[in-house]
Amino acid sequence: MKNITLLGATGSIGIQTIDVIKQHPDKFKLFAISFGENIQRALPIIEEFQPLWIVVKNKEAKEKLINAATKIDGQILYGTDSLDTICEHDGVDIVVNAVMGSVGLSATLNAIRNKKQIAIANKETLVTAGHLVMAEAKKYNVDLLPIDSEHSAIFQALNGEEKKQVNKIILTASGGSFRDKTRKELENVTVQDALKHPNWSMGAKITIDSATMMNKGLEVIEAHWLFNISFDQIEVVQHKESIIHSMVEFVDSSIIAQLGTPDMRVPIQYALTYPNRESLPTANKLDLVSIGKLHFQQMDYNRFPGLKLAFEAGKAGGTLPTVLNAANEIAVDLFLNEKISFLQIEDIVEKMLSNHQNIANPDLETIQSVDLETRKKVLEVL
Numbered sequence: 001m002k003n004i005t006l007l008g009a010t011g012s013i014g015i016q017t018i019d020v021i022k023q024h025p026d027k028f029k030l031f032a033i034s035f036g037e038n039i040q041r042a043l044p045i046i047e048e049f050q051p052l053w054i055v056v057k058n059k060e061a062k063e064k065l066i067n068a069a070t071k072i073d074g075q076i077l078y079g080t081d082s083l084d085t086i087c088e089h090d091g092v093d094i095v096v097n098a099v100m101g102s103v104g105l106s107a108t109l110n111a112i113r114n115k116k117q118i119a120i121a122n123k124e125t126l127v128t129a130g131h132l133v134m135a136e137a138k139k140y141n142v143d144l145l146p147i148d149s150e151h152s153a154i155f156q157a158l159n160g161e162e163k164k165q166v167n168k169i170i171l172t173a174s175g176g177s178f179r180d181k182t183r184k185e186l187e188n189v190t191v192q193d194a195l196k197h198p199n200w201s202m203g204a205k206i207t208i209d210s211a212t213m214m215n216k217g218l219e220v221i222e223a224h225w226l227f228n229i230s231f232d233q234i235e236v237v238q239h240k241e242s243i244i245h246s247m248v249e250f251v252d253s254s255i256i257a258q259l260g261t262p263d264m265r266v267p268i269q270y271a272l273t274y275p276n277r278e279s280l281p282t283a284n285k286l287d288l289v290s291i292g293k294l295h296f297q298q299m300d301y302n303r304f305p306g307l308k309l310a311f312e313a314g315k316a317g318g319t320l321p322t323v324l325n326a327a328n329e330i331a332v333d334l335f336l337n338e339k340i341s342f343l344q345i346e347d348i349v350e351k352m353l354s355n356h357q358n359i360a361n362p363d364l365e366t367i368q369s370v371d372l373e374t375r376k377k378v379l380e381v382l
């Protein structure tokens with residue numbers, strides 16, 4: 001039996017992780033959870049699983065939870081520092097990081113230092129501080145198992161083969177909600193329209209990132225760190241069906257791809273059961289005959305400048321990826337709250353990157369201060 005700490009239990013990945021846990025009650029136990037403020041989503045989870053620890057975003061959320069619940073056996077904590085408690089506990093075997101945003105960074109580092117196996121969905125953590133996370137994972141000999149569908153596909157395609165045998169990684173991109181629109185047509189798009197991803201049902205932030213193609217940009221940087229591969233060996237190809245989740249081209253020209261329906265429970269379960277595979281009775285099976293055709297298209301970096309910005313920030317390194325990520329997080333939040341237009345998201349990220357004085361090889365403190373500073377600057381500029 002493996003005890004799981006689930007960070008971001010009320011989110012899209014969090015709920016699907018719980019679905020996987022439910023299908024294997026003999027293998028996994030929900031030991032601890034964290035979430036932000038969504039008490040309504042958290043209550044049924046707490047009542048069914050009665051985790052030993054519950055961490056919420058702040059004191060107000062803790063009070064609301066206590067007032068709303070009929071029975072809570074576990075201890076309720078709040079604040080990001082408390083995430084450390086549920087990541088380092090002796091009873092924990094696996095930490096699933098499914099929070100949204102770079103708020104997951106310190107908890108991830110702490111989980112690694114306590115030698116917990118990490119199943120990571122939270123790409124912002126790797127974008128903002130990939131060099132620190134990977135160095136700690138190496139030092140403590142900890143596995144970082146990808147949940148992100150593309151990275152799980154690459155991980156499965158690599159199947160332990162040596163880096164020198166890899167020519168390149170090919171990340172597939174759906175194109176997001178507005179893939180058939182011109183830039184001119186993007187001027188007046190609404191939040192509601194942006195939230196309609198053609199293939200995946202996901203949290204709001206990643207769905208907007210997918211529409212700006214920043215999601216793929218973050219994934220390029222995530223792949224660079226997870227697989228220790230240079231940016232020149234990462235290619236992005238548009239593939240509108242999201243059936244091939246990504247591919248690896250090896251030195252002999254052979255390409256290995258991983259396919260499946262757009263169902264995140266498959267990569268989530270693989271990260272939890274690795275190196276084994278288990279049946280997943282509720283997974284949606286892929287029927288290639290009924291799909292008939294798959295499409296591939298070259299990326300247009302003028303149509304999707306966010307992807308270009310991410311490649312540039314990733315290659316430059318230092319604090320630029322932190323700026324990219326923090327500016328994007330705030331800009332997406334402003335768009336979701338109808339404070340800025342869709343196209344302003346890219347403008348803000350571009351402006352923050354070009355005004356930033358890059359700092360090489362930043363430590364955690366520097367990353368945290370650049371992150372905070374960038375968020376403040378975005379609001380000042382507005």
Ligand SMILES: NC(=O)C1=CN([C@@H]2O[C@H](COP(=O)(O)OP(=O)(O)OC[C@H]3O[C@@H](n4cnc5c(N)ncnc54)[C@H](OP(=O)(O)O)[C@@H]3O)[C@@H](O)[C@H]2O)C=CC1
Pocket residue numbers: 007008009010011012013014034035036037038039056057098099100101103121122123124147148149200201202203204205206264
């Ligand atoms: N959804 C998907 O299919 C995929 C997601 N990912 C990645 O996984 C991560 C999670 O995505 P997703 O599940 O879609 O996101 P959601 O927005 O659906 O969920 C985010 C979770 O994080 C919690 N959270 C957010 N902010 C804070 C905070 N400040 N403090 C504590 N908890 C917080 C939320 O709590 P609450 O809502 O209670 O406030 C919620 O539980 C992201 O990094 C995303 O890029 C990667 C691949 C696929």
Ligand SMILES: CC(=O)[C@@H](O)[C@H](O)COP(=O)(O)O
Pocket residue numbers: 148149150172173174175176200206209210211215216264
């Ligand atoms: C499910 C998942 O991993 C998402 O990151 C998804 O891949 C988004 O797809 P696009 O960014 O290609 O639209």
Ligand SMILES: [Mn+2]
Pocket residue numbers: 148149150219
């Ligand atoms: Mn993905």
